[in-house]
Every structure is written in C-alpha cells, then in structure tokens.
Amino acid sequence: MRSTIPSLIFLLFFLTVNYSYADDYSRFKSSSAKDPNNFKAGISFVWLSDYDSQGLMFSNKFGHYFGERFSVGLNVGLLTASRYDEGKKIFSIKNTFYMGALEAGFDVIRNEQVTLRLGVGGTARRRNEINSEPDDQGTVDGSVVHIKTSDTGVNGFLENDFSFLRSGIIGGRVDYFYYTSGTPVFGIGLHVGFRF
Structure with missing residues (x-):
C-alpha cells in the first residue's frame, strides 16, 4: 500500500504535466494557424569581406507560413558601409x-x-560604391572610382524568434x-515585429 501511493502520485503528476504540455501545444498550433x-524590422552590423569595410544594414521582412514549419519571406533592406584610410585621411x-x-525557411x-529557423534564398542588390582600389571598374573621378551596378546571388541565414505579449x-x-x-556580405543583427 505504501509503495502504490507514491507511484499513484507520480502517475498523476506525469499525466498533469503531459496534459498541460499538450494543451499548450494545441493552443500554439491553433494560434500559428490563425x-x-x-x-519584422531589423538592424544588423555587417562586414564586407572584399574591402574590409563595416557598416549597418536596415531591413524589413514579411513572412508567411505554409503549414507548421515551412515559411517563405520577402526581405528588403538598405546597407551602408565604409572604410577610412588613416594614411590618406x-x-x-x-x-x-x-x-x-x-527566402524560404524551415523551423528546426x-x-x-x-523558434529557431534555417533558410536560404535568392537575392539581388543595387550597388553604389566609391572606391579607391585601382582594379575596380567604373568612372574615374580623381583618385576614386564610382561604381553603379546590379548584382544577383544567394543568401543563407540562421534566425531565432522569441514570443512576447500576444503576438510580438x-x-x-x-x-x-x-x-x-562584388563583395560578399556577412551580418549579425536584431529584429522586432509581430504576427498577424
């Protein structure tokens, strides 16, 4: 009798915890479907590897879920970066x-x-640069080169989201x-947004 009471208490505790988790998951599942x-609006610190320059990227992203874990998104942004030459001032x-x-993402x-998401996508950019490197192409204006061109490529990302309030x-x-x-771009940033 004494050994069955702790076993019964443990069983009730286990069922209560599982029921609570299942209830939370079903509420989460219905809210993601709803x-x-x-x-999301974000800001990232970026490194441009070809020129050893750094800067900021401001971005806005709209995403939509198809099912529970697969999403697609449109991400637009503005990046500005520079490198100061101490010798030439x-x-x-x-x-x-x-x-x-x-972009296409999958929630791991x-x-x-x-939420922890991995994703890939196709990307395009309009590149405006002022460059003092002699091997770049563009219109020479004194000691610098003006480059205005468009590039296409691919991107990969790792993203995490934390929920707050009702839909934040x-x-x-x-x-x-x-x-x-042109130069590849590596960025690390933060974002804030909402679900609807």
Missing part, C-alpha cells in the same frame, strides 16, 4: 546597397515561446549574402 503572417571605400531577397525548433516577436539573425560580382 496568425500565419509576420512582419579619406574614406577609401563607401558602399550603399539596396538589397532584396526572396518551434514551440510557443522560441523579438530575436536575432545571422546572414551571409554571396553575389556573382
């Missing part, structure tokens, strides 16, 4: 990129509070953009 869209590189990407971890999202993102010409 709110399949999301919008000028900015030897100044970059401004208008960027866009169509997804529950009511946390806050999280981080690591991006890598590779283009057919």
